[in-house]
Amino acid sequence: MHRILPFILLIFILSCNFEKKTEQKEVKPQAIISVPDFDENSAFEYLTKQVSFGPRVPNSKAHEECKNFLISEISKYADAVNVQNFTHNYLGKTFKLSNIIASFNLKSGFRILLCAHWDSRPYADEEKEPSKRIQPVPGANDGASGVAVLLEIARILKDNPPPIGIDIVFFDGEDLGIAGDLDNFCIGSKYFAKNKSVNYSPQFGILLDMVGDKDLQIFKERNSVEYAPDVVEYVWGIARELEISEFRDQVKYDVYDDHIPLNEAGIRTIDIIDFDYPYWHTTEDTPDKCSPQSLKKVGSVILNLIYKYKANVAER
Template sequence: MSEKMQFSQIPNRSGLRTGLIASGLILSGIFIWIMDGKSMQPVNGQTTSRSGALKPSAIDGGRAYQYLKDICAIGPRPAGSAANQRQRQMVSEHFRKNGLTVKDQPFTGVDPASREQKEMVNLIGSWKPERTRRILLSAHYDTRPFPDQESDPAKRRGRFIGANDGASGVALLMEIANHLPKMENEWGIDLVLFDGEELVYGDNGDYFLGSRHFARQYLADKKERKWNYEAALVLDMVADKDLLITQEQYSLEYAPKIVREIWDAAEKMGERRFRKRVGPAVLDDHIPLNQAGIPTADIIDFDYPAWHTMDDLPERCSGESMAAVGRVVTAWLELGPPPKRR
């Protein structure tokens, strides 16, 4: 991120709501930075170049929720663990069954607690790999090692399942994969699972290992590649029962056109769980992608009391919330590629 930006540690969730600004420190998991909000405006519609009737896919919330439960049933899934690998195999099979070409993108990271090297893998499922107009839909699939946001210190070494923070984005990508064969748009679509988003203990560790690796590879492959991604989304924490998705600040800064298209689609569909309002600034996997030149919006509801606690469980999540996001995302995909500028 650029040096002009100052990051804040939000002491607690009410701090987030009241826009308290502290500086310098990293909270955990996803970091937040509350911008001098006055300078930032939500982006609001009617300039979307592509119009016409929206065609959301018939996303099945019950099925998406079952995927979320299946993923959580594997247990905690931190980067480099056998459980993480099992999840990856499950998703690979599912992607293949739906006609995607699946590739592993391995890399090595270091566990900051044990100092051991960990083999990590981003999973890339490509829909129509021959197409040169491409979109990237992504989610992280590792879970934080411990629920270190628990108020009771004794629980901070407890079991962290990451139903919303981890499983929800993956489950929604799995459900979207079911609909790709029926879509009519001409995008090539890559569904990417990032590893190592949060192999972090308290404030010990580096975030976004997987998306950083992916971004580095993307830049390194620039010469051979015949195309660049035209847009990307990160789906993170999309299953809260009480879902409300505002416009994340880095997305507004880096990818305003995508934010406008997504929120316009939601508005046209009468989807009130998307709100045209400036939300918090969240450090997430969209930062490395944007910095590599891929315009990326983070679709996230950061207002989730169970965040990084033992309570981030399937019972806090809703298939209907995931379906709402899935319908908006697929309606946006179905707009198809805009005409190429000469």
């Protein structure tokens, strides 16, 4: 009896190992995920349309007209659109501001926040010529480019329903403050963060700012790496897979932008920004300094994230 038992045990162990090895060899075929193409020309039209109103400085006619256009346009595509109207007192004035919030796939509790600011700066304080520093900034790259990418993505989501929930927010009042006065920058994102529902908790957020530069170079922003390093690596990994070399692997700059209030409110958000833009906060920030191809590169990365993210998470 003692001689037979080890032999029986050996057969049992070998059979278990064989079953395990057999299970490991079974490879499930991966589903082919179709990612819609990003139309750079359509996106660039959205950029030029915003600039055509004039500088979108709060309280101006251009600001009001652009707001109405953005609400009307994104309402064609989104499942729901909400507008947060609020005021901000600064420099002895009361500014009327509006955040525009568009949501897609409302039934999904698995959500990602995409955002950009739609206002433009009231003063071109980076101009070399002092007389120009009191002029408003056209804001083709600084503002309109991020909004243009997201409007084109919204158009695509309408015809190609996303597998996850997407919320697109256009923040107002990002560029209102005087240099160094951080309390009066990012007014819209601060208002959104303070007034969001306690139940609103997206997986993460992505901010697009100055993504249309002809000479596109997007480095990793330091605050983004500190707040959400895994999101940065995931997004830059998509860019590598797509062979979009404009997404650089080095960390450069730390920028106070709309992602800071969101992170402080618990929404882990990264900033995709090309801060090496020579026309920043000048009157030369015009559409001719921007490129449809740059918009496409950023838009393609975001679209791949939207349509592949849930599948990629499931594989981990």
